């Protein structure tokens with residue numbers, strides 16, 4: 001007999017699978033770990049399309065037990081080369097949250113630029129916001145990259161761009177900066193859309209919404225939806241907030257999202273979704289592919305394995321997620 005967990009939805013989020021400048025890992029570890037994670041979802045869960053599951057929750061209709069939806073943010077190129085073939089082989093639905101500015105190459109994701117500047121720096125330390133980051137060995141460079149990214153997430157887009165430019169001068173990096181080959185373009189995501197996968201907006205340029213003023217947010221959310229719909233000939237009703245933590249969106253973001261015509265918006269705050277979860281603050285767990293099955297904390301493993309006599313605990317628990325973007 002199945003447990004009565006039909007009122008819950010677990011949504012998982014990935015970004016890149018292969019290592020990048022900002023998210024380094026040993027080559028092959030991410031792809032192997034991700035394949036294990038998907039196989040685990042296929043074996044233990046009922047993987048449902050995100051949009052349909054959200055509609056059911058909003059209407060108070062039941063979901064299958066152990067319902068799980070899969071999402072991918074930012075449009076890394078390995079979403080086409082690694083993720084799509086695996087999803088197809090396992091017959092799993094998924095939704096991709098995309099950034100028009102990245103797809104048309106007018107935006108180079110700042111976090112990858114920061115990761116490259118720091119890892120390829122010829123300077124032995126950098127100072128950002130009065131904080132000094134030593135760069136003498138790979139461990140210090142990894143800590144500096146994530147530390148600088150966390151500082152930059154607190155700024156608005158213009159201030160962040162200014163710091164990245166200062167960083168470029170201070171780091172005097174060697175080699176070629178991250179280019180367009182790290183991310184999908186319109187033609188590649190057209191393939192994903194035509195294959196029937198869900199497409200959602202992740203804003204026009206991946207600005208962290210709450211750092212921008214209300215008018216900018218409103219215009220961004222409407223435009224990103226419009227551009228995705230017209231370029232891909234699909235309906236876009238779902239939004240994922242960049243970075244997605246509690247202070248990365250605000251009341252103006254939710255108002256802007258509603259008026260732009262979205263039906264729902266997704267955070268990266270861990271937890272299950274139920275019919276009580278506010279539709280513009282839906283929960284997702286960010287999963288690190290390199291950690292394989294270990295990336296699913298105990299609560300999620302209990303949910304996936306739930307039977308009638310299993311108490312899987314509170315629905316709004318927020319265990320720590322992997323780092324998001």
Ligand SMILES: [Zn+2]
Nearest residue numbers: 073074242325
């Ligand atoms: Zn993102």
